Amino acid sequence: xxxxxxxxxxxxxxxRKYHWFTNWYIKFEKPKxxxxxxxxxxxxxxxxxxxxxxxxxxxxxILNPTKVFWLYNFIFGALGVARFAIGHFKIGLFRLxxxxxxxxxxxFLNMNPYDPLIGLLYIFFYYGGHGLWIxxxxxxxxxxxxxxxxxxxxxxxxxxxxxxx
Numbered sequence: 001x002x003x004x005x006x007x008x009x010x011x012x013x014x015x016r017k018y019h020w021f022t023n024w025y026i027k028f029e030k031p032k033x034x035x036x037x038x039x040x041x042x043x044x045x046x047x048x049x050x051x052x053x054x055x056x057x058x059x060x061x062i063l064n065p066t067k068v069f070w071l072y073n074f075i076f077g078a079l080g081v082a083r084f085a086i087g088h089f090k091i092g093l094f095r096l097x098x099x100x101x102x103x104x105x106x107x108f109l110n111m112n113p114y115d116p117l118i119g120l121l122y123i124f125f126y127y128g129g130h131g132l133w134i135x136x137x138x139x140x141x142x143x144x145x146x147x148x149x150x151x152x153x154x155x156x157x158x159x160x161x162x163x164x165x
Contacts, residue, residue: 003042003050006057010152013062014038015145031146033153041156049159056155062148065141073140077133082140086147095132102126 014035045053063085073082080095102125109115109122 003045004039006050006054007039007042010057010062010148011035013065013145013148014152015142015149031149033149035149038149038153038156041153041160044160045156049163052159053155056159057152060151060155062151063144065144065148068144069137069141073137077136078129082136086140086144088143095129095136098125098129098132102129 015031042050042053068082068085072085076082078095078099080092080099083089083092083095102122105118105122105125109118112118
């Protein structure tokens with residue numbers, strides 16, 4: 001097995017720099033290593049190290065960004081499922097509570113449709129939840145890809161350090 005073959009098999013799960021938002025958001029969640037540096041690490045590995053890396057990668061939870069986007073974020077995004085999936089539990093819980101409050105306020109709005117306070121609360125929570133959902137459509141993918149590259153880098157560092165000792 002060639003190191004670049006293994007790298008190219010996981011390349012779709014690594015960070016990309018293809019639009020302005022990624023470059024802006026990456027300032028806040030910058031990965032510890034670039035794709036090019038990771039590629040060089042894969043090139044340095046011999047066959048036994050590559051087999052060990054392949055084994056550890058198969059046992060590591062590296063989420064597919066496409067699945068997280070479409071299933072967790074696009075379909076169940078209002079509930080914060082994508083945030084729970086990538087390990088951002090506080091933000092996921094905030095999103096879930098925000099959605100529950102929007103549902104409760106909508107029930108009160110149906111009981112008393114002419115109360116302006118309930119109407120304003122409904123507008124805030126309903127459209128605020130949609131705003132958070134749209135922002136998460138972009139931010140969750142960047143965070144997930146950065147987590148993936150850090151997991152892979154930790155595996156490579158562990159194997160390279162073990163063989164250098």
